[in-house]
Amino acid sequence: MIEVMRKTTYARLFRIVILTVLIIALIATTAGCGGQPAVASVARGGVIDLTGTSLDAAEPLELTGTWEFYWQKLVDPAAFQAGAAPAPDALIRMPRYWNEVRGKEGVFPSSGYATYHCVLQLRPGMGNLAFSLADVFSAYDLYLNGRLVLSNGRVGKEAAAEYARIIPRTVYFRPDTETLHLTLHVSNHLSRDAGIGVFRLGGEERVRRMDELSVAGDLFLFGAILIVGLYHLLLFLLRRDNSNFLFFGLFCLATALRTALMGRRLAQFLFPSLTAGIFSALEYLTIPLMVISLSAFFLVTFRIKWFRPAHYIVIGLSGVYLFFLVATPPNVSAVALSIYQTCILAFGILLVVMHVGAIRNGTRGAVGSLISFLPFFATAVNDILHYNQVINTFYMIPWGVFLLILFQAGNLAVQFSRNYRAVQVLSERLTALDKLKDAVLANTSHEIRTPLVGIIGIAESVLEGATGRVNEELARKMHIIIAGSRRLSNLLNDILDFTRLKYKELELARRPVDFKKLCDTAFLFSRPLTAGKDIVLENRIPPGFPEVAGDPARLQQILHNLIDNAIKFTEQGGVTVTAYKMGSTGWFSVADTGRGDSGGKTGPDI
Incomplete structure (x- = not known):
């Protein structure tokens, strides 16, 4: 069994590795569609030969290879065209930061300023072109054939004179000669990455499309990840x-x-x-x-x-x-x-x-x-x-993060779905158990009511003399038995009514009701509860009080519960029932002189 589990685990891991390789390949392909250069053009000795390349039809090229590098010098761009430039301090391989290059006196420090120079040999009849610079953490000025065409921040020989910005820049131009001298003045006094990163050259439309796709991809990733983050924070608040x-x-x-x-x-x-x-x-x-x-x-x-x-x-x-x-x-x-x-x-x-x-x-x-x-x-x-x-x-990490968030959000959604399903199943089981409980209560109530009816009937027959003459003490006890049995029967009826109300099965039989007689009947059932107490039950409903439309059984049930409650909390005094008419509606009230259910309160409670 353990061996089978191990084989299953290894098979899962193998599938995960294969799937990971495919996902990484998909990331590289997708990100590559966002304008990554198809071919890198290599500089040799500071010269890049593009005479055999049609930049209008090709994807933007990365200008890699060795460029001339002048440390702690801002060489005049015109000097390169005039052939009067000094000898370079090093040939630096691009893209690479100068603080990772070893010169004659060791590795160049990150803080300082320098000049980059490269010559481009173009094919005749070139159309509109564009340079794109990205991942540049230093201030720089770009010159083409001695003419300043692009600035990012302000180049300075001292930190106080420098102002750097880390923003990709693109310059569009139309070459007027077949030889272009690229000169970059760069200064760095803040960043650990000193110099120039990715440098691309391409046709104007191709570079513009690359920039647009780059912005669209960044905006998509930013918006998607931000929305997912806010969504999960909202879930946490809930x-x-x-x-x-x-x-x-x-x-x-x-x-x-x-x-x-x-x-x-x-x-x-x-x-x-x-x-x-x-x-x-x-x-x-x-x-x-x-x-x-x-x-x-x-x-x-x-x-x-x-x-x-x-x-x-x-x-x-x-x-x-x-x-x-x-x-x-x-x-x-x-x-x-x-x-x-x-x-x-x-x-x-x-x-x-x-x-x-x-x-x-x-x-x-x-x-x-x-x-x-x-x-x-x-x-x-x-x-x-x-x-x-x-x-x-x-x-690539933005796309990797996007996939991580996508999968993890999917995992959380699956967990949510499972938890919701579990809650749904438990809810259905609880509903079934609740119905079973109601059914048991209903059946039990019916079973208990049967002997209660017999007890009440026997007690009433004894009072009527079925077994011979009844003395006063026996009659009092029979009345107590009858009242208690009727009270228990009413409680069972309340349980049955509660079940009917819960499932909306309770129906009212509305008909004219004499409320004064209804109160007399309720007092008759409740009078045995006053035994041992100095309590007077008083029906103050005036004679001739108009009949009300209602279910007599339900009205008597309500009135009986109120009277019983009043007797329960009254040791001395009285319980009074009154009724009055307000418009087309009849109202009744039950008042007692007991303490009420708030503890120590005197006076009538309604």
Whole structure:
């Protein structure tokens, strides 16, 4: 049996791995449709040969390869066309940040300024073209053949003179020569990533379409994730006992903020006045928020005891990272970020192990949760490696998060459906049991009423002399037996009436009723209850009081209950019934001189 369970578990895991690979391939394909370059054009020695490429028909190209790099120099762009530029300090491979490049005196520091230069050889008769720059965390100016065509922030040799913005920029132009000198003046004094990221060139329409698809994709992801987050927070407000709704909603909100910040053009619309420093801080701040909320979500969802210490360790490491992010300069926080990213990878592996253990334990929903987590974790690994320029792909984590949220929301919906079905089944069972209870009460009442009728009949026959002359003491006792039996019979009738009222089966037999005679009859049944008490029962309904339309049995039942209650709480004095007419309606009242049901109250109670 154990061997069969193991084989089943391994088969599930194998299917999960295959499905994860297919999902990652789908993410790459879908994201690739959003305008990722089909081919990378490689620069050699600072020259890119595009004479054999038709940019109007091709997807935008990434301008990779080696570019000329001038450290701590803002070389005059005109000098390159005139052939008067100095020798470069290094040839830097693009896309790569300069603080990861080794020069003659070691690795270039992140703080400083530099010039990038590259020559483009174009085919004759090129139409309108466009340059697109993304993932640039530094201030820069772009020159084409010595002419400034694009600025992002303000380049400065000192930190006080620099103003940086992290926003993708696109410039459209029509080349007037077949040789283009690309010159970039770049300065960086705040970010850990110094220099230029992804640099693309393509036909105007192709680049415009790529930008539009990028904005549409970012907007879709941001809106979808934000709505899911708000929805789960609303669920938590309605069901505060389910804290997994809270943590999942917080994870979605943190992810939505990060999606908006990573979608640079969307961020430009949402946060137009943010500087690069604040922008980077917010983007890095979302990472621990996502990690902590996701860890808490899995903790309360699967409730695995050994995972709780790991969760607290994650909170502690996130707190240390936040301290370095806020309180240390960029070069120190950059090291802290690298260490924290390593911890995130280790924590992701731990989450996979936790899911596998939950699957082996037969935990409901663990399979679906693992299927959703593996693509997310794979995209997180890709983004960390791409961010550190270990691989040259593109950021996939927004799509991974979207799939994670989609699957987890589906899991929660399934749990909701199961819980609702369980409640529905229990409700149906309770309804059936309630009907059975009513049936038992009805049958029991009928069974008890049969001997009561016999008791009342025998007692009345004794009073009438069927067994001989009745003395006063025996007559008093017979009256008590008859009154008690009738009272018990009335209680049984009340139970039957309650059942009929519940199922709307009670019917009223309306006919003219003499209310004064009805009150006399009620007093007759209730008088034995006054034995041992100094109580006077008084019917003050005036003679000739008009008849009322109603069910005499129900009216007598109501009146009898009120009179019995008045006698119960009155030790001395009287119980009085009165009636009066108000318009076309008859009213009656029962008053007593007892304490009432509020304790210590005197005077009439109605």
